[in-house]
Amino acid sequence: MHSAILQAMNGISLAALLFLLASGFTLTFGLMRVVNMAHGAYYLLGGYIGYSITRQTGSFALGILGGGLAIIPLGFLIDRFLIRRTGENHLAQVLLTVGIAFVIGDLALKIWGGDNLKVPTPMFLRGATELPGGIIYPTYRLALILIGIAVGLSLWFLYRRTQIGAVVRAGVDDREIVSAMGINIDRLFVLVSALATFLAGMAGVVGGAFLTLYPGAEWEILIYALVVVIFGGLGSLEGAMLGALIVGLLDAYGRWLYPEFSYFVLFGPMAILMLFKPQGIFGRSG
Amino acid sequence: MQANQVRSVAALIGLAAALAAPLAAGPFWMALLTQILIFGLLALSVDMLLGHAGLFSVCHAAFFAVSAYTVAILQVRYGQPTVIAAPAGLLAGTLLAIVYGAAVRTRGVYFILTTIAMGYIIWGAVYRWASFTGGDNGITNVPAPAIGGVPLQSPVAYYYFVLAVVIACAMGYGVLVRSPFGLSLRGIKGSESRMQSLGYRTTAHLYAAFVLSGAMASLAGVLYVYYNKFVNPVTASFNISIEVALMAIVGGSGTILGPFIGAGVFLGMRNWVSSFFELHAAVIGLVFIVTILWAPTGIMGIVRRLSGQNDSAGSKSE
Numbered sequence: 214m215h216s217a218i219l220q221a222m223n224g225i226s227l228a229a230l231l232f233l234l235a236s237g238f239t240l241t242f243g244l245m246r247v248v249n250m251a252h253g254a255y256y257l258l259g260g261y262i263g264y265s266i267t268r269q270t271g272s273f274a275l276g277i278l279g280g281g282l283a284i285i286p287l288g289f290l291i292d293r294f295l296i297r298r299t300g301e302n303h304l305a306q307v308l309l310t311v312g313i314a315f316v317i318g319d320l321a322l323k324i325w326g327g328d329n330l331k332v333p334t335p336m337f338l339r340g341a342t343e344l345p346g347g348i349i350y351p352t353y354r355l356a357l358i359l360i361g362i363a364v365g366l367s368l369w370f371l372y373r374r375t376q377i378g379a380v381v382r383a384g385v386d387d388r389e390i391v392s393a394m395g396i397n398i399d400r401l402f403v404l405v406s407a408l409a410t411f412l413a414g415m416a417g418v419v420g421g422a423f424l425t426l427y428p429g430a431e432w433e434i435l436i437y438a439l440v441v442v443i444f445g446g447l448g449s450l451e452g453a454m455l456g457a458l459i460v461g462l463l464d465a466y467g468r469w470l471y472p473e474f475s476y477f478v479l480f481g482p483m484a485i486l487m488l489f490k491p492q493g494i495f496g497r498s499g
Numbered sequence: 500m501q502a503n504q505v506r507s508v509a510a511l512i513g514l515a516a517a518l519a520a521p522l523a524a525g526p527f528w529m530a531l532l533t534q535i536l537i538f539g540l541l542a543l544s545v546d547m548l549l550g551h552a553g554l555f556s557v558c559h560a561a562f563f564a565v566s567a568y569t570v571a572i573l574q575v576r577y578g579q580p581t582v583i584a585a586p587a588g589l590l591a592g593t594l595l596a597i598v599y600g601a602a603v604r605t606r607g608v609y610f611i612l613t614t615i616a617m618g619y620i621i622w623g624a625v626y627r628w629a630s631f632t633g634g635d636n637g638i639t640n641v642p643a644p645a646i647g648g649v650p651l652q653s654p655v656a657y658y659y660f661v662l663a664v665v666i667a668c669a670m671g672y673g674v675l676v677r678s679p680f681g682l683s684l685r686g687i688k689g690s691e692s693r694m695q696s697l698g699y700r701t702t703a704h705l706y707a708a709f710v711l712s713g714a715m716a717s718l719a720g721v722l723y724v725y726y727n728k729f730v731n732p733v734t735a736s737f738n739i740s741i742e743v744a745l746m747a748i749v750g751g752s753g754t755i756l757g758p759f760i761g762a763g764v765f766l767g768m769r770n771w772v773s774s775f776f777e778l779h780a781a782v783i784g785l786v787f788i789v790t791i792l793w794a795p796t797g798i799m800g801i802v803r804r805l806s807g808q809n810d811s812a813g814s815k816s817e
Binding site: 248295298299303304305307308309311312313314315316318319320322323432436439440443447472473474475476477479480481483484487488491 | 549555557601602604605607608609611612613615616617619620622623624626627628629630737741744745748777778779780781783784785786787788791792795
């Protein structure tokens with residue numbers, strides 16, 4: 214029982230991290246119809262930059278902010294000058310962005326080396342906290358859950374309760390009509406992709422503090438984020454929340470109960486869901 | 500010269516060069532050439548879906564790996580001879596393709612994502628199920644294949660064997676893509692709804708193409724494990740699936756020679772660049788970017804444009 218709860222906590226904290234990455238991915242797809250496989254590379258690069266900032270300044274908060282902000286111009290240039298050229302050809306997008314991820318990953322390897330780097334966390338987030346019920350759990354992972362909830366709530370508020378969110382939702386539904394109504398859809402694209410890249414870079418710093426950063430981490434996390442958006446439905450923010458929880462819990466319990474088949478526990482249900490309901494749980498058809 | 504003549508001459512020169520290669524090439528080049536043929540075959544299998552049916556499968560490494568692992572396990576752990584292990588490998592990969600063929604229920608980006616997930620299932624299985632697959636270390640010491648009790652020990656003999664298999668496959672592939680079936684696939688690529696309204700059961704056609712293509716990838720897996728002498732989870736990785744698709748595009752998607760040229764460029768470059776330049780993965784990434792954005796028809800497309808045969812042969816294999 215005790216370990217079942219611990220595994221649930223592990224799953225939820227992983228879900229919080231995955232949500233940071235998947236929310237951006239799903240919104241860029243929903244609005245711009247872009248499948249960006251370089252999203253994992255944004256995560257890794259943001260993490261490395263945040264690592265260096267934290268080491269230099271000693272401030273974890275500054276590292277998170279810097280790691281997120283540093284990726285925004287990069288993501289903008291890649292989107293504007295490379296991805297935009299592929300139109301809506303998903304095949305070309307996938308291959309192109311995989312190529313971009315190779316370049317980013319290799320340059321990061323050159324700069325930060327091949328060792329596992331752990332982003333240093335502030336003192337008050339180290340160690341463990343005793344929860345009601347006598348469960349002792351790492352403080353950092355508890356904080357991660359809080360960060361995930363805070364980001365999730367803010368995004369949900371932005372998306373559902375503000376004017377910008379309304380325009381984005383309208384753009385997801387039908388961007389031709391939105392631009393016909395005189396709204397500058399291009400500016401909206403830039404805004405959403407800036408938010409998505411910021412979240413990816415920030416996720417790298419936050420994730421790098423407990424999963425560590427290493428060459429190849431970008432693919433592992435990207436695949437998890439893909440599963441999240443597929444479960445939830447491409448383009449749906451609520452779907453990304455639910456999907457993150459499903460994937461986090463499947464992964465934690467899969468690793469615990471069936472260590473040899475943990476990937477099957479994760480990808481098997483996803484493949485089956487894709488076959489019968491490719492739009493995911495929250496996605497709409499079309 | 501007519502387009503067809505150009506092609507026949509090019510094919511003959513290529514064949515003569517491939518046959519004569521062992522006379523001039525040392526062990527390093529023999530190994531590289533064998534590898535190019537095997538990965539070219541895998542790229543060709545991916546391109547059956549990509550270049551003709553318009554489906555981008557990202558799980559062909561799974562068929563490749565399942566057949567390679569089956570051969571390796573049967574040979575090394577159960578001491579089975581090649582006549583049993585090789586067909587069993589081909590069968591195992593093909594059976595997986597029969598199951599994974601369900602992916603043709605989806606289209607476009609959903610097909611890509613479904614096949615990514617399917618590919619990761621196999622990668623996860625060979626990586627984590629260590630008691631059966633050897634985990635990260637994989638399975639080593641696969642013996643040389645023996646045909647009729649005669650082992651193909653020398654790299655040159657194995658090269659000729661691979662060459663023969665690849666030529667047979669390429670010829671069969673050529674017949675297939677020119678057949679009404681191949682035509683129907685290109686019809687679906689052009690407009691699926693139009694083919695449906697003409698009365699074609701498009702999903703059944705795509706399923707058949709998927710299984711055939713998976714069987715071909717499995718054959719490449721059998722050839723690979725006897726060439727490489729060991730197999731590990733990298734064989735099943737997402738990267739392999741992506742790289743072979745890129746080989747097909749670099750060489751020229753929708754052609755027969757293209758995937759082999761692409762495999763040659765890709766593997767040759769990787770060997771060459773990594774010998775003097777540290778950032779070889781970045782260089783390969785740049786090749787991805789440049790090809791996709793500026794040369795989507797690949798080398799065959801460029802050659803075709805230069806030789807001025809823009810309509811007659813061009814539209815036939817489009």
